[in-house]
Amino acid sequence: MNCVVAESSLVASPKRIEEGLNESTTRAPVDMSYNDDLVARLICDNQDLWKRMLNNPFCKKMKRASKDDQAFSEGFERYMIQDFHYSLKLITFETARACKALDSAEFDVSLKRIKGKTDYASVLLNTCVSQSPSGLGVEMSTVLGACESDALKSYTDFQISTAYSNDWVVSLVAMVPCIQSYFQIAMDLRDSSAHKDTAWYNLWVLENAKYESSILKQRSFFMENSDRWKDQYEKANEIFRKSCQGEIDFWEAVLNSGA
Numbered sequence: 001m002n003c004v005v006a007e008s009s010l011v012a013s014p015k016r017i018e019e020g021l022n023e024s025t026t027r028a029p030v031d032m033s034y035n036d037d038l039v040a041r042l043i044c045d046n047q048d049l050w051k052r053m054l055n056n057p058f059c060k061k062m063k064r065a066s067k068d069d070q071a072f073s074e075g076f077e078r079y080m081i082q083d084f085h086y087s088l089k090l091i092t093f094e095t096a097r098a099c100k101a102l103d104s105a106e107f108d109v110s111l112k113r114i115k116g117k118t119d120y121a122s123v124l125l126n127t128c129v130s131q132s133p134s135g136l137g138v139e140m141s142t143v144l145g146a147c148e149s150d151a152l153k154s155y156t157d158f159q160i161s162t163a164y165s166n167d168w169v170v171s172l173v174a175m176v177p178c179i180q181s182y183f184q185i186a187m188d189l190r191d192s193s194a195h196k197d198t199a200w201y202n203l204w205v206l207e208n209a210k211y212e213s214s215i216l217k218q219r220s221f222f223m224e225n226s227d228r229w230k231d232q233y234e235k236a237n238e239i240f241r242k243s244c245q246g247e248i249d250f251w252e253a254v255l256n257s258g259a
Contacts, residue, residue: 036222036223036226036230037219037222037223038173038219038222038223038226038229038233038236039176039180039215039218039219039222040219041233042173042176042236042237042240043180045237046237046240046241046244049241049244049245049248050177050181050244052244052248053177053181053244053247053248053251054181054184054185054188056247056248056251056252056255057251057252057255058075058079058251058252058254058255059185059189059251061075061255062076062189062193062200062204062205063188063189063192063193063194064194065194065195065198065200066194066195066198067195067197067198067199072200073199075254075255075257076136076199076200076204077128077136077138078254078257079254080124080127080128080136080138080203080204081128081138081142081143081146082146082148082149082152082250082253082254083124084121084124084125084128084143085146085148085152086152086155086156086250087117087120087121087124088121089152089156089159089160090117090120090121090156090159091114091117091118091121092156092160093117093156093159093160093163093174093175094110094113094114094117094163095110095114096160096163096164096171097110097113097163097168097171097172098110098111098114099164100163100164100166100167100168100171101168102168106168110168125140125143125144127203128143129143132199133199133202135203136199136203149250149253149254149257150253151246151249151250151252151253152250152253154246154249155243155246155247155249155250158174158242158243158246159174159175159243159246162174162239166235166239167228167229167232168228169221169222169225169228169229170228170229170232170235170236170239171239172218172221172222173222173229173236173239173240173243174239174243175218175243176218176240176243177240177243177244177246177247178243178247179214179215179218180215180218181247182208183208183209183211183212183214183215185208186204186205186206186207186208186209187209189201189205189209190205190206190209193205
């Protein structure tokens with residue numbers, strides 16, 4: 001889920017983040033010691049699920065598969081179609097968060113995020129239906145008519161219910177596993193993929209590796225709004241764990257759908 005492209009509406013990271021980050025910590029923000037860095041705390045406290053997410057079998061196959069691997073090519077196509085349907089649910093997620101805004105500034109941010117998610121869905125659809133090398137060449141009717149996997153439905157239902165039932169700030173924790181893990185996975189695959197002439201390398205790895213600024217902005221958002229979550233860390237941790245599991249289940253469902 002290349003959702004990081006939709007995070008550009010978040011505020012810029014404060015100077016103390018810029019000073020404290022280097023290449024290793026931006027890829028794996030688990031060494032940060034700031035008490036108000038929610039993302040770092042969540043990753044540190046949940047290494048079991050974090051590591052499972054980063055080392056999921058689908059992405060391990062992505063690292064090794066060649067463009068002649070027909071089975072994986074079909075699997076990647078299924079993934080991208082499901083990812084498109086995920087992007088549609090993110091519009092609902094952000095709409096639900098908008099209902100929890102406390103003032104016009106927060107509501108305006110939500111409107112920008114809704115627009116970003118809508119634009120992103122259009123980009124994903126175009127990637128699915130465009131011909132190679134800019135896309136996968138799938139029929140439009142196939143993409144639009146595909147059914148969500150049970151894993152995707154469960155994951156997005158949880159995210160949307162989280163947006164409706166939690167604070168505007170806390171609910172965004174449901175997106176942390178997606179944003180933070182996809183960049184790290186992509187950076188690893190960018191450097192270590194056995195084949196760099198595949199559709200997944202060009203359409204997923206290189207795309208997701210572009211958005212380092214987005215993971216920093218997400219961390220900055222929670223740091224600047226620490227007063228909204230510090231008394232709700234237990235709830236934030238619960239949301240993070242369930243969202244990590246949702247990502248793990250999503251990857252597994254795509255991998256097993258072609259078995």
